[in-house]
Amino acid sequence: MxxxxxxxxxxxxxxxxxxxxxxxxxxxxxxxxxxxxxxxxxxxxxxxxxxxxxxxxxxxxxxxxxxxxxxxxxxxxxxxxxxxxxxxxxxxxxxxxxxxxxxxxxxxxxxxxxxxxxxxxxxxxxxxxxxxxxFRWVSDSRTFEQKKDMVVWRGRSHQKQRRYFVEKYWENPTFDVGLTDKLHTQGRHLKGFMDIKTQLEHKFIACIEGYDVATNLKWAMSSNSLCIMPKPTCETWFMEGTLEAEKHYVEVKNDFSDMEEKMQYYIRRPKEAQAIIANAHRHVAQFKxxxxxxxxxxxxxxxxxxxxxxxxxxxxxxx
Known part of the structure; x- marks a missing residue:
């Protein structure tokens, strides 16, 4: 801390x-x-x-x-x-x-x-x-290849796209996703809080926008995991509008329908994944x-x- x-x-x-x-x-x-x-x-x-x-x-x-x-x-x-x-x-x-x-x-x-x-x-x-x-950064000791072949996400339920994402992949064994509050959920799709250190054990970190940008995007891009998300719709001081798909992050469709396919693609191609991670680190470096x-x-x-x-x-x- x-x-x-x-x-x-x-x-x-x-x-x-x-x-x-x-x-x-x-x-x-x-x-x-x-x-x-x-x-x-x-x-x-x-x-x-x-x-x-x-x-x-x-x-x-x-x-x-x-x-x-x-x-x-x-x-x-x-x-x-x-x-x-x-x-x-x-x-x-x-x-x-x-x-x-x-x-x-x-x-x-x-x-x-x-x-x-x-x-x-x-x-x-x-x-x-x-x-x-x-603006939080992480020190990640694991390489991409040392992490679990899974997508991870935790977050609040206040936005429809977040609830839809969790519902879609709730029963998928390669996704560890869940909502952290009961608002809008009727108690469904809840999982406990997961700290950043534990999230970093996974190869893919989903970054899902809330009222504005995805709060976890900045620290996730400083890690050795891949950020996987739809194209950003808003931006902050972090200049999300300059991020390029398949260069700084893995882009998926707005309905998340191709996320598992994209995950499997980069699991099979770790060198391509590491190139994206390196570009993400370069983007992060200018804010440090x-x-x-x-x-x-x-x-x-x-x-x-x-x-x-x-x-x-x-x-x-x-x-």
Whole structure:
């Protein structure tokens, strides 16, 4: 267990940071800008433009909140993830945000955790929110060939596609799948909680979307198991929209009807499976550099404030 997995430690640490005096954030700001100068600028720009697609000026609504008025309401983790970077900006810098799993698109640019994968999602600006839950990685000591020839999945029943998936493969001996709550299930297809370590004993980890992205996708892609799932319909800071079928994951039909066939295909072709796993690891690797991740969070807000026509939005002068 990581220290941050303990709620009391996590909240004490992060609320404590928010109480630090201005010179603490000024020092961090200077270090961040110095690091920015050493980075691959083309790479930074590519990711920045992915998260904030807009490149022309926009107007904020009247009810946009100023940084000085940003308060914790619901979603403490969301609040802390955004508040961490607002310290670098003027207390009067204004923005709009939405916390939660909803995928609606506002008529004005808004900071979201997730957005639908389509060509009309530019007003949903991706920010790294709820990262404590979503951005988890694993250390996997088993190779693909050392794992069980099975698909594993555990999850809540709140989405129809999850219930359908479990019902379809409930009696299949090569699938260890089950729902972890009784909501919508009338007590059917329930299985107990399975920790990540045990799930990693299986060659295939099913990643099934819920209200937005599949929460387990990120840690599963850092493992030596294959992610097997339908084509993603939404994306987060993890850039699910850039993932390619049979390159980063094994893609199956939306009704899961070919999942067993795909499983057997890769069991017989472990080298192809390992090539996909290696590509998945390369995708994950770019999110493991804490300084780059922090810099990009800063840059998303910086671009947002610039395009919204705000001046003097920085709290500190650039070195």
């Amino acid at each position: 990581r220290p941050d997995d303990i709620n009391a430690y996590y909240y004490a640490k992060n609320f404590g940071k928010n109480a630090m005096p201005p010179f603490y954030f000024k020092r961090k700001f200077k270090r961040l800008q110095a690091y920015r100068d050493r980075c691959d600028q083309a790479y930074l720009q590519k990711r920045l433009d992915y998260y904030l697609k807009l490149d022309s000026a926009f107007q904020l609504p009247e009810d946009a909140v100023a940084a000085k008025n940003f308060k914790r309401t619901k979603g403490t983790g969301y609040y802390l993830d955004l508040k961490e970077f607002l310290h670098y900006f003027s207390p009067d810098a204004r923005f709009t945000y939405h916390f939660g799993d909803e995928l609606h698109i506002n008529p004005y640019p808004t900071l979201f955790k997730a957005r639908p994968l389509n060509d009309k999602n530019a007003n949903s600006v991706l920010f790294k929110l709820n990262k404590r839950r979503h 550099n804490r300084r780059t991740e922090d810099l990009l969070c800063f840059m998303v807000l910086e671009k947002y404030f610039e395009l919204s026509g705000q001046t003097d939005f920085l709290r500190f002068c650039r070195p």
